[in-house]
Amino acid sequence: MGETYRDFLLDAYYQNHPTSIPEFLKVVEDIMGKGSLLELHRFCCQKYGLPKIGTSRVTYLSKFVVFKVPVTLDGFRNNDWEASLCGIGEEGTDYHIPLARSRHLPHQDIPVVVMERITEASTSDILEKLGKIPNFVSAVDSAQVGFTRKGKLVAFDYADL
Numbered sequence: 450m451g452e453t454y455r456d457f458l459l460d461a462y463y464q465n466h467p468t469s470i471p472e473f474l475k476v477v478e479d480i481m482g483k484g485s486l487l488e489l490h491r492f493c494c495q496k497y498g499l500p501k502i503g504t505s506r507v508t509y510l511s512k513f514v515v516f517k518v519p520v521t522l523d524g525f526r527n528n529d530w531e532a533s534l535c536g537i538g539e540e541g542t543d544y545h546i547p548l549a550r551s552r553h554l555p556h557q558d559i560p561v562v563v564m565e566r567i568t569e570a571s572t573s574d575i576l577e578k579l580g581k582i583p584n585f586v587s588a589v590d591s592a593q594v595g596f597t598r599k600g601k602l603v604a605f606d607y608a609d610l
Contacts, residue, residue, distance in 0.1 A: 453479040454521060462503045477520055485557045489518060499510045503606070510566065511600075516554075517562040527608035528553075528560035534607065546585040549597065549605040567595035567605040575602060 457476060460466065465475035477490050493500065493509045493516060500507035506524035509516040519525045532553035552565035567606060572592070575582055586592050593606035 455554065457520070458504050461502045464502075466502045467499065470499060473499060478519060486519070486559055489556055489559055489561075491518075493518060506607075513566055515564050515566050519559065519562065525560055528562045531606075531608045532560060532562050546588060546607070547601065547603045548607055549595075549603045565597060567597060567603060569593075569595040569605075570602065578602075 453476070457480060467476060473494065474487065474491060478487050481487065487597075490507075497509040497511060497516070500509045500518070501518060504523075505521045505527050505533050506519045509518065515527060517531070519528055534548060534551075549564050549567050551562050554561045554563045570578075572582060572586075575586065575594070578596070578600070579602065585604070586594050586602075589604040590606060590608075594602055594604050596602055
């Protein structure tokens with residue numbers, strides 16, 4: 450697993466994603482082996498196509514929600530953590546980080562996070578819509594924030610908070 454996992458991390462970092470479903474499924478199998486996780490990814494690929502790749506999990510996109518499915522053991526931990534949060538800090542304080550709505554949807558013994566679909570926002574998008582960059586944006590890993598369908602700015606990847 451070591452070399453395959455390292456290669457997966459580097460590919461995720463450099464956004465060098467698999468270009469076909471069989472190629473992606475082979476990567477998952479090489480990292481985690483055969484079993485229920487591989488079958489879940491096979492099902493999701495058939496239903497939603499190739500996922501967006503992260504360093505420990507991938508995201509399958511549907512019209513209104515996304516499904517975050519682990520690829521590595523860290524992905525299992527990240528999903529457990531992310532699904533347990535409903536907000537960070539008290540609203541109205543400098544420490545508040547608004548989070549995209551999500552819930553835990555276990556599949557067999559695999560923690561899957563179902564999250565509202567967010568439109569990613571660049572710094573210029575945020576400035577244009579809000580007139581300033583809220584303090585919490587810098588606390589989110591790689592400023593992975595965006596707007597909900599109702600226009601609220603939220604963090605959509607907060608496993609590392």
